[in-house]
Amino acid sequence: MDLKELRKEIDEIDTQLVTLYEKRMKISEEVAKYKINTGKPVFDKERENAKLDWVKSQVHSEFTKHGIEELFLQIMSMSRKLQYQLLNKNGIQDKTSFRLIDTIENKKDKKVIFQGVPGSYSQIAMLEYFGEDVDNYGVETFKDAMETIKNQAADYAVLPIENSSAGIVNMSYDLLVEYDNYIVGEHILRIDQALLATKDAKIEDIKTVYSHPQGLMQCAKYLDQHRDWKQISLQNTAASALKVREDQDKTQAAIASIKAAETYDLQVLQEAINFSDTNSTRFMVVSHEPIFTIKADKVSVCFEVAHESGTLYNALAHFIYNGINMTKIESRPLEGRPWEYRFFVDFEGNLNDGSVQNALMGLKAETIDLRILGNYKKYEE
Amino acid sequence: MDLKELRKEIDEIDTQLVTLYEKRMKISEEVAKYKINTGKPVFDKERENAKLDWVKSQVHSEFTKHGIEELFLQIMSMSRKLQYQLLNKNGIQDKTSFRLIDTIENKKDKKVIFQGVPGSYSQIAMLEYFGEDVDNYGVETFKDAMETIKNQAADYAVLPIENSSAGIVNMSYDLLVEYDNYIVGEHILRIDQALLATKDAKIEDIKTVYSHPQGLMQCAKYLDQHRDWKQISLQNTAASALKVREDQDKTQAAIASIKAAETYDLQVLQEAINFSDTNSTRFMVVSHEPIFTIKADKVSVCFEVAHESGTLYNALAHFIYNGINMTKIESRPLEGRPWEYRFFVDFEGNLNDGSVQNALMGLKAETIDLRILGNYKKYEE
Numbered sequence: 001m002d003l004k005e006l007r008k009e010i011d012e013i014d015t016q017l018v019t020l021y022e023k024r025m026k027i028s029e030e031v032a033k034y035k036i037n038t039g040k041p042v043f044d045k046e047r048e049n050a051k052l053d054w055v056k057s058q059v060h061s062e063f064t065k066h067g068i069e070e071l072f073l074q075i076m077s078m079s080r081k082l083q084y085q086l087l088n089k090n091g092i093q094d095k096t097s098f099r100l101i102d103t104i105e106n107k108k109d110k111k112v113i114f115q116g117v118p119g120s121y122s123q124i125a126m127l128e129y130f131g132e133d134v135d136n137y138g139v140e141t142f143k144d145a146m147e148t149i150k151n152q153a154a155d156y157a158v159l160p161i162e163n164s165s166a167g168i169v170n171m172s173y174d175l176l177v178e179y180d181n182y183i184v185g186e187h188i189l190r191i192d193q194a195l196l197a198t199k200d201a202k203i204e205d206i207k208t209v210y211s212h213p214q215g216l217m218q219c220a221k222y223l224d225q226h227r228d229w230k231q232i233s234l235q236n237t238a239a240s241a242l243k244v245r246e247d248q249d250k251t252q253a254a255i256a257s258i259k260a261a262e263t264y265d266l267q268v269l270q271e272a273i274n275f276s277d278t279n280s281t282r283f284m285v286v287s288h289e290p291i292f293t294i295k296a297d298k299v300s301v302c303f304e305v306a307h308e309s310g311t312l313y314n315a316l317a318h319f320i321y322n323g324i325n326m327t328k329i330e331s332r333p334l335e336g337r338p339w340e341y342r343f344f345v346d347f348e349g350n351l352n353d354g355s356v357q358n359a360l361m362g363l364k365a366e367t368i369d370l371r372i373l374g375n376y377k378k379y380e381e
Numbered sequence: 382m383d384l385k386e387l388r389k390e391i392d393e394i395d396t397q398l399v400t401l402y403e404k405r406m407k408i409s410e411e412v413a414k415y416k417i418n419t420g421k422p423v424f425d426k427e428r429e430n431a432k433l434d435w436v437k438s439q440v441h442s443e444f445t446k447h448g449i450e451e452l453f454l455q456i457m458s459m460s461r462k463l464q465y466q467l468l469n470k471n472g473i474q475d476k477t478s479f480r481l482i483d484t485i486e487n488k489k490d491k492k493v494i495f496q497g498v499p500g501s502y503s504q505i506a507m508l509e510y511f512g513e514d515v516d517n518y519g520v521e522t523f524k525d526a527m528e529t530i531k532n533q534a535a536d537y538a539v540l541p542i543e544n545s546s547a548g549i550v551n552m553s554y555d556l557l558v559e560y561d562n563y564i565v566g567e568h569i570l571r572i573d574q575a576l577l578a579t580k581d582a583k584i585e586d587i588k589t590v591y592s593h594p595q596g597l598m599q600c601a602k603y604l605d606q607h608r609d610w611k612q613i614s615l616q617n618t619a620a621s622a623l624k625v626r627e628d629q630d631k632t633q634a635a636i637a638s639i640k641a642a643e644t645y646d647l648q649v650l651q652e653a654i655n656f657s658d659t660n661s662t663r664f665m666v667v668s669h670e671p672i673f674t675i676k677a678d679k680v681s682v683c684f685e686v687a688h689e690s691g692t693l694y695n696a697l698a699h700f701i702y703n704g705i706n707m708t709k710i711e712s713r714p715l716e717g718r719p720w721e722y723r724f725f726v727d728f729e730g731n732l733n734d735g736s737v738q739n740a741l742m743g744l745k746a747e748t749i750d751l752r753i754l755g756n757y758k759k760y761e762e
Contacts, residue, residue, distance in 0.1 A: 003421075006411050013405045014432070017398070017456075018449060019437045025393045025445055032385050045389075051395070064406055066704045067397060067459045074455055075398075078448045085444065089679035122540075143605070159555035170598075173557055202516075213594045213614060216552075224524070233594060233614035278719050286559065305466045312710070313701050322692050323447045328722075329693070330712060338659050341709075 021075075028079040032086035042083045043365045048076050060369055074321075075315065076364075081321050083349060084358045098290045098351050098375065104156075104184050111154040112136045115145050119256065119263035120238035125283040126158040129187040140235070141171035142171050146179040149288050156184070162282045165275065166214045173332050173344060176302070176373050183300055183374025184292070185285035188381075192279070193219055194262045195242050195270040201250035203269055208232060211238035221275040229253075241266060241377055271313070272323070277313035282379070298327070299356060299375045302344045303367035304334065312343065312365075318362040319347055322355040344373075351375045396681045402456075409460040414600035423464045426745045429457050454695065455702075458743075462702050465739045478755065479671045479732050485537075485565050490534040493517045500637065500644035501619035502570060506664040507539040510568040511689050522615070523552050527560040530669050532759055537565070542573070543663045546656065549594045553665070554713050554725060557754050559682070564681055564755025565673070567664035569762075573660070576651040577622050577642045582631035584650055589613060591621035592636035602635055602656040612636075622647060673732055673756035678710070680737060680756045683725045684748035685715065691723065692748075700728055700744040703736040710721070725754075 035042060045096040056065045087146050112130050114122040116138050126136060145157040161172045176183070177377050193215060197206065206229055209216075213233045216223065223231060234240045240254035245264040253269060254260070305311035319326050325348045331341040343372050350371070364370045416423060427550060436453050437446045493511050495503040497519050520526050526538040542553045557564070574596060578587065587610055590597075594614045597604065604612060615621045616760035626645040635641070642649050686692035695733060700707050706729045712722040730737040732753070745751045 001411060003415050006408055006415065009408050010405060013401050013408070014436065014453070015439075017405075018436055019454075020394050020398055020401070021449055021452060022440050022445055024398075025448065027387055027390050027394070030382060034382075034384050034387065043598065055395065055399055058396075063463060064403055065553075066702065067406065069457060070459070070702060071398075071402060072395070078451070081448075082444060084679050088754060102488055140608075151596065164714055166717065167714050169549055196509055227521075231614075234610075275716075278717055280719055282720075287437060297562070310708065311695055316694055316697070321447065321451060328694065328712075329710065331710060333545055335546065335550050335656075336659055338661055339663075364622075 003289070012242045018080055019262070021332050025079070025082060028082045029086060029250060031079070032083040034089050035083060036079050036087060039045050041171055042087070042361075051076065054201045055311050068363065074079070074317065077317055078321055080219045080362060081318075081358050084361045085354060086340060086353055088107050088361075090355055092107055092152050098182075098292050099374065100352070101232045101291045101293060103293060104287070104376075106254045106283070108358065110135065110156065112156045112158065113137055113145055113154045114158045115142050116236040116240055117238045118242060119260035120236050121191060121257060122160060122236070122283065123238075124257065125160075125187050125189040125226040125281070128189065128284060129158065129185065129283075130156075132246065139328060142175055146181055146286070148173045149181050150179055151287055152288055155287065155290075157181075158187070158283050159286060161186075163214055163218065164278060164280045164282075166217045167268060168330055169214070170332065173330065176286075177332075177342065177371070179287055181286045182290045182372075183284045183376055184287045184289075186298075187283045187285070189283065190278075191218070192258065192272055193237070193255050193274040194258050194261065195253050195273055196256055196264075196266040197244060197253045197269045198248055199265075199267045201253070201269065202269065205250045206253045206269075207251040209253045210234050210243055210257060212236045212240070215240075215255040217281060218274040222270075222273040237265070284374075285347050285376070290372075292376075293377070294350065294352070295377050297348060298351050298378040299349050300344065300345060300346050300373040301360070301363070302341050302342055303363060303370040303372060305367055307340055315343070315363060315367050316345075318359045318366070322359040322362075324355055324359055349375075350380075387520070391648065397406065404431045405456065406460070406463060407462045407633070410467060413464040415462060415472050417468060422462050422746075423468070424744075425481045432457065443573050456696055457485075457568055457700070458695070459702055461743060461748050462699075462739050465742045466735060469735055469742075472495075477639060479673050479753065482672045482674060484674060485666070485668070485757075491516065491537065493537045493539065494526055494529055495539045496520055497617040498623055500641035501617050501666065502572060502662060503539055503541060503617070504619075505638065505710060506541075506568050506570040506662070509536075509570065510534045510539065510664075511568065512664060514721075523556055527556045527562055527667070530562050530667055531560055533669055536663045536668065538562075538667045539568070539664050540586070541662050542665045542668060543594055543643075544599065545661045545663075547554050548600045550595070551713065554711065556563070556574060557667075558713075558723065558752070562669055563753075564665045564757055565668045565670075566757045567663050567679070567760045568664045568666070569760045570664065571661050572576060572599070572655060573639065573653055574618075574636050574655040575627060575639050575649050576634050576654055577637055577645075577647040578634045578760045579625060579629055579631050580646075580648045582634070582648065582650065586631045587634045587650075588632040588722070590634045590636060591615050591624055593617045593621070596636040598619075599655040599660060655681040656696060665755075666757070670697055671755075673751075675731065675733070677731050677756040677757050678729060679727060680730050680732065680758040681725065681727050681754040682741070683723055683754060684744060684751040685721070685723050686748055688721055696724070696744060697726075699740045699747070700726070703740040703743075705730055705736055705740055723750075730756075
């Protein structure tokens with residue numbers, strides 16, 4: 001047989017598959033109605049496992065066994081999505097504790113904190129997001145920022161979550177899990193690292209360079225040309241500028257912002273020393289209250305999956321089957337459980353969307369410790 | 382209708398679905414034979430897109446449109462897997478450049494390097510993997526290690542890739558992409574961080590603590606109780622022990638191994654200060670040669686996906702449909718392309734397995750810049 005004939009046969013099979021699929025989904029709607037009336041849960045693991053065993057027993061090769069199992073995992077998952085959707089329409093839904101508010105940019109009587117000292121990138125990002133006249137102050141550590149928000153001594157905290165060259169800020173991810181604080185906004189700031197020193201210093205004088213570890217990492221290629229310089233990490237870039245100012249030692253340099261040079265009256269020895277000319281940091285705005293606005297279009301969640309084959313894949317299927325666009329996936333180690341992970345997924349949508357509610361109901365039923373970290377407006381230039 | 386009747390109807394539909402699925406896969410085998418004879422490529426994007434448009438036009442709701450599209454993406458992907466498998470059987474396969482060897486643990490005339498100074502965890506891991514009598518020396522940076530291997534001035538390098546509490550070592554992932562070096566083994570070392578100081582020091586004397594950034598991170602909870610201590614990062618933990626020995630200043634402490642205390646004649650002020658009592662680091666053994674053994678049971682790959690919805694999910698499908706167990710997924714930013722990522726996946730298998738070859742052929746056709754980073758024996762205690 002030639003390809004054309006084979007494809008014609010395939011087309012005929014596909015016509016039947018489509019008809020059967022639609023018929024099956026119609027019956028799933030009836031099942032949903034039954035479940036609405038009786039309060040029976042959507043997910044029946046025993047029934048699904050029996051079905052998988054049966055379909056596998058019906059086919060003849062190892063390859064088709066795998067294939068038919070995957071196919072039915074997908075079909076049953078879609079049936080569940082449909083049932084969740086109908087449950088939602090009937091008002092039977094898992095209420096999230098999130099509260100819809102008008103706007104979070106309202107700065108009247110709000111206090112905002114950032115991590116670090118004046119001149120830090122966090123402060124610059126905060127001022128760009130909330131405006132120059134917002135009531136604000138710096139705290140020493142990321143943990144202090146989360147603690148202050150938790151105790152409601154301030155309304156919002158601005159913390160870096162990811163750099164476009166260095167990757168994620170692990171501490172921020174871990175603190176989101178440790179604290180019941182929520183992401184309510186994001187801001188992206190272009191990072192131009194500069195080499196700062198005292199007014200009398202020349203490049204040949206430098207022996208030690210101070211910065212935040214990510215600052216040193218972002219400038220690794222530049223620093224590789226100066227291997228005799230000792231690299232020392234401090235809490236943040238602006239703190240390293242402050243140290244150089246205080247020590248007034250011309251062998252010291254700091255990697256920090258041009259704004260930090262102005263703030264601490266230092267000389268810019270070299271501009272733009274970070275290796276990527278598109279280097280940006282994404283900051284999150286964190287609140288103790290689980291709030292979102294109708295304009296929010298990005299959701300962040302995290303969850304664990306059982307330490308079994310295929311569990312991560314099945315979790316991700318909830319996004320796809322609901323037509324939800326995942327924009328990011330990260331993993332972080334679980335404390336005390338070596339080589340097991342918590343997954344962080346960002347996706348597009350609003351907590352009021354039916355599709356988002358379906359995906360979250362499914363994920364909640366089929367993953368471990370699902371948490372909604374926030375629903376907020378995606379940064380746009 | 383009650384649930385029992387509805388389920389009976391579903392069972393009848395499923396019987397038909399299974400029959401059609403198996404029939405479709407049989408025809409796919411014929412298609413594979415045709416393609417073997419004509420040398421036509423397996424993946425025909427145009428034909429698949431036309432099919433997806435057609436199936437979507439046949440159903441009536443938005444929900445079933447999404448569902449049927451996903452279902453056919455999966456069915457067509459399975460057909461391709463089957464075709465790749467038959468191509469493989471007929472000797473038409475993508476030869477990887479990997480060479481099968483007997484054993485890599487053969488230490489005769491081999492030179493091994495590690496990053497750091499004597500007493501470092503990398504050295505301890507190296508000695509455990511290759512034995513105490515292996516010819517070895519330390520180099521200054523991770524990059525130096527990769528460069529030395531590339532120039533074949535040494536045969537193997539041992540570098541940390543992941544810590545069970547702190548997460549991945551970004552630099553190691555990035556260097557695997559930058560250099561054409563390959564992972565040929567792995568070793569896991571339990572990390573017990575200790576606080577080291579000069580023989581005359583007391584805990585009250587300490588003002589500054591030195592370590593590698595991951596060392597400081599692993600002991601963050603302990604250091605949080607000593608907020609007055611200045612934390613300074615150095616290249617590695619053993620280098621910080623060396624510094625304390627050289628300075629002979631009782632206000633200085635280092636976070637490093639007990640072995641480093643012995644090596645540099647220091648006092649152990651406090652044992653086990655890392656917060657997890659199951660803290661381990663996974664090391665990789667890297668070679669310039671793409672070699673693997675028949676006992677190798679873990680594959681590491683990396684790839685990029687097009688910046689479109691669903692592309693990551695489709696890439697991961699190649700593992701699942703071939704019955705391959707993914708054990709890890711990580712992402713790292715792409716240089717100069719903010720908020721785009723390269724994905725690193727570890728999975729179980731040997732490059733000689735048919736299923737692994739299928740998955741890699743599929744991934745190569747449907748992702749960007751697929752690289753096989755290595756095939757090696759998984760660490761076992």
